[in-house]
């Protein structure tokens with residue numbers, strides 16, 4: 001793990017970020033600080049811009065205005081290549097290779113050591129599957145192989161797009177425990193989810209709605225401030241407050257459960 005020159009400096013600093021995708025203004029002048037060494041949840045309904053924000057942070061999104069600085073460098077710049085790990089919603093490993101062959105391939109690309117492969121396999125609890133072809137694994141196991149690949153270079157910042165989708169409850173608990181172990185050893189994690197009950201597993205929460213940040217808080221403060229019993233209720237309370245303040249009709253809070261991804265075709269920044 002690379003030590004930071006100033007541990008108090010946020011992992012990510014975003015100012016006035018505006019992103020347009022196709023004909024849609026997706027992010028509308030977003031300001032955000034993401035602290036170091038914590039598990040930060042990025043929550044919000046499908047289509048609110050979580051993936052777009054993550055793409056901007058890892059430097060693969062063309063942005064219209066604003067700045068994104070990651071570990072003190074401009075997002076996507078060369079010095080960050082090995083310091084930022086990104087796991088997208090789509091599996092990014094080879095079906096026709098085994099788990100170990102995949103990881104061995106990626107560690108060579110990254111210039112990581114052989115021991116890193118064993119460490120990543122152990123961290124993601126894939127020991128029993130290391131010799132199996134990825135095509136023979138379950139969806140949850142494949143997501144863990146993608147995560148293992150992202151862990152190979154010991155990144156300082158891990159950006160994970162819905163890493164727990166489709167996992168059974170036990171595996172979810174294990175993965176959250178892994179995220180906290182990584183944070184404990186100094187890694188900064190930004191993890192998106194549209195499952196509100198995962199909010200309580202994070203150190204901090206960023207709640208998004210329609211391309212804007214509704215709240216940047218801790219789970220305890222969110223519940224205390226809204227008086228809600230759980231994160232889902234707190235989110236609804238915040239939405240109602242936001243709509244009342246802007247004299248908008250009562251929000252449709254039930255219609256956002258689909259999980260459509262994005263292709264990003266033709267708009268990559270590199």
Ligand SMILES: Nc1ncnc2c1ncn2[C@@H]1O[C@H](COP(=O)(O)OP(=O)(O)OP(=O)(O)O)[C@@H](O)[C@H]1O
Pocket residue numbers: 021022023024026044045046047048049050051052053194258259260261262263264265267
């Ligand atoms: N390649 C694209 N071209 C045009 N618009 C896009 C593209 N990708 C995404 N969008 C739009 O940008 C908005 C935000 O999408 P984004 O994928 O960032 O949302 P999300 O919060 O990550 O959603 P989900 O939870 O479903 O992954 C959506 O309205 C979506 O339709």
